[in-house]
Amino acid sequence: MNLSPTEEQTALVDRFRLLGRDLGADLPARERTGTLQPGDWQRCADAGVLGLPVPRAYGGLGLNPLTCALALEGLGEGCRDNGLMIALGAHIWAAEIPLLLFGSEEQKNRYLPGLCDGRLIGAHAITEAGSGSDALSLTATARREGDHYVLDGAKRFVTNAPLADVVLVYATVNPALGFTGVTAFLVERGQAGLTVETRYEKAGLRTAPWGEITLSGCRVPLSARLGAEKQGSRVLAATMAWERSLILAPLLGAMGRQIDDCVQYARTREQFGRNIGKFQSVSHRIVEMRIRLDEARLLTHRAAWDLERDVASHYAEAAQLRTSESAVETFLDALQVYGGLGYTTDTDVERNLRDALGTRISSGTSDMQRLVIAEKLGLTTRARAASPRPAGARHAHAE
Known part of the structure; x- marks a missing residue:
């Protein structure tokens, strides 16, 4: 590589x-x-x-x-x-x-x-009040009526929902089928029976709008179905492979910027007659910040490498897990480097920390990432597991 x-x-x-x-x-x-x-x-x-x-x-x-x-x-x-x-x-x-x-x-x-x-x-609606980490135990239903489906249910914590023009919604055609009945649908803004409201204020990532979606007798044509009926678990598995691999790539850049800021601050901030960067406790903390970034970047690049070659591996989950947790640790360390100043809103430190906390939940919590990795290593078997990425669903190149 x-x-x-x-x-x-x-x-x-x-x-x-x-x-x-x-x-x-x-x-x-x-x-x-x-x-x-x-x-x-x-x-x-x-x-x-x-x-x-x-x-x-x-x-x-x-x-x-x-x-x-x-x-x-x-x-x-x-x-x-x-x-x-x-x-x-x-x-x-x-x-x-x-x-x-x-x-x-x-x-x-x-x-x-x-x-x-x-x-x-665009937005992606999967999470429900009773199905978070166990995403495919959802209760939203899709009832076939002639050349339409009628969707009923509610989704929450949907990023971009208040602004979305098209929402990818997951619903089951038969609750008794479990994850094998889940089907994906493309629902457009303004569709009768679709309502969107904002209910939650977040601790961080506040400029990424969240919303709650309610489907009540929402009739969509057969052409709104994404993929085949009962293929929703495959759609979700493929989507998560890409999202977990790449959605936190910008956070690598934010971590790098924070480290550079800490280096500059440690070179200029004086205590006890010398720059604080000369104190081992400070310099070693910044070294650890850098090593975490390097680890997260390498895992992200490996996950991207596997995506390109349509290789099923644990690197998507590993990249999401290591990047999110490294970011939290790195911004906590930055808070220590800056001291009281870092706890104020005069720097980016406190906002970066609040934002990073949310990344340990999105795309599956850190605990779920570890569970999926353990399963891929053959250590555990979940009762409901998403189907593997479909064969031939690799990235398409433009000429």
């Missing part, structure tokens, strides 16, 4: 880093109100961020997963709005990717160009 970036990849990373520095100018105010900046979203769309993995035939850049990871790390290094990065990731990995892997040509042509150029925003 060659980890040396090409000239083209380096240029893309530099371009995205510069783009990131132009985003989030009003971040403190928007974090207080929990709002996403539409102008920043559109600037990302215009730069190609929203279409990174989507083939050029559908309006994207057609880049491979490793290049996507590198580019998004650069964007995250430049941009201080971690909520925007998560909202972008939910849109790309949990809305565009399942469309790309399982959508019909009509569905791809209907949605992907708009999702890439910013005209449309």
Whole structure:
């Protein structure tokens, strides 16, 4: 595995880093109100961020997963709005990717160009009040009536829901079938029987809007079904492989920026007549921060490498687990380096820490990541396990 970036990849990373520095100018105010900046979203769309993995035939850049990871790390290094990065990731990995892997040509042509150029925003609705980590024990139902399905149920903690134009919804055609009855549907904003409301204020990632979705007699045509009936577990498994591998790539950049800030602060902050960076307790803490970042980056790149080759492995979960937990530890260490100043809102430290805490829950909690890895190592067997990634569902390259 060659980890040396090409000239083209380096240029893309530099371009995205510069783009990131132009985003989030009003971040403190928007974090207080929990709002996403539409102008920043559109600037990302215009730069190609929203279409990174989507083939050029559908309006994207057609880049491979490793290049996507590198580019998004650069964007995250430049941009201080971690909520925007998560909202972008939910849109790309949990809305565009399942469309790309399982959508019909009509569905791809209907949605992907708009999702890439910013005209449309996507969301992914799986979590329910009674099914979080056990996502496929959901109770939302899909009843077939002629050439339509009638959807009933409720989803919560749906990133991008308040802004979404199209939502990927999972429901079961027969609750008695368990996970084998789950089916995926594309439901558009304004569809009769679909309501969206915002109920929760979050501790962090506040600029990534959350919402609760209610489906009450929501009739959608057969053409709204994504993939075959009862194929929802396969759609979810493939989506999670991509999301867990790559959604936290921008957080690698945020960690790198925080480490650089800590190094600079430790070089200039004086106590007891010398710079605090000369105290072993401080310098060793920053060394550990750097090692954690290197570990998380290597796991992310390996997960991306496996995605490119359609190799089923534990690296997607390992990347999500190590990146999220390393971020929390790193920002806690940054708080110690900065002392009282880090506990104020005058620096990014406290916001980064609050944001990082949420990443240990999204895409499956840290405990769930460990459970999945243990299962893939042959140590455990869950009663309900998602089907493996479908054969042939590898990333499509643009010509």
